[in-house]
Every structure is written in C-alpha cells, then in structure tokens.
Amino acid sequence: MSKQGVNPDELSQPFWDGANDNKLMIQNCITCNKLQHPPEAECRDCENGELEWKEMSGKGKIYNYVVVYDCPVRTLQEDQPFNVAVVMLNEDPGIQMYSHLPGVPADEVPVGSDVEVIFEKLPNGQHVPEWKISN
Ligand SMILES: [Zn+2]
Secondary structure (H helix, E strand, C coil): CCCCCCCCCCCHHHHHHHCCCCCCCEEECCCCEEECCCCCCCCCCCCCCEEEEEEECCCCEEEEEEEECCCHHHHHHCCCCCEEEEECCCEEEEEEECCCCCCCCCCCCCCCCCCEEEEEEECCCCCEEEECCCC
C-alpha cells in the first residue's frame, strides 16, 4: 500500500494526471529554465517566469533516508517500520522526492543507488509515483 498522501489541487493536478499516465511530470520555469517541486503558482527564482510541465526520465539516486517507527497516521501503523528515502532526480539533484522503496526492508536502504520511478495504483484509481532500485 502506498503511504503517500494524495491531495490533488489546482496546482498539483498536472502532476497527478501525469502519474495516471505513468509519467513523472515536474514544473519547469521556461524563463529561467529551472525545475521546481512541489509545484507553486510562481517560479521560486524569477517570480514572473512562465511555468510549464515537463516529463522527467524517471531516473534518480537515493540521497538519504529515515526509518519511520512511530507514524502518526493510523492507517500506516500496521506497516511500521518503513523507509522514507529521499530521491534526487537525475535532471536536477535539487528536486527531491520521497519514496517508501517498496520491497526494500526497513533500514536496508542502499544510499547512493540509482533508482527509477514506478507507479502504484491506489484503491481510488489514482497512480502514485514510487521508486525502485535500478538493476
Ligand atoms: Zn524562473
């Protein structure tokens, strides 16, 4: 089961729509050519840039991780402990996403490993990006 909260709103809708097409979409400023995530109404750098959505390669690297032993979300407690890994995108290491690394035992996260995006389907049909270790 996915452990990510999914609350699409006007800003993040293209991200979730992309996920449903099994695409990792990240907001990009056309003016200064910078990626940003999570999405915002304006570019964080130039503030008046024109924003677009760009499809990523879906490849990244594990930067770091923590193991969650005491999650406040009750529906997740039966899965404890679980990993929360920080994944840097290859396109821009400054763009970081979180993953539970399905299939990787808690506290056995290979930091520095290459990962690629996969999509998990929630009961409501929404796809959620997750990451797995690349072969
Ligand atoms: Zn900009």
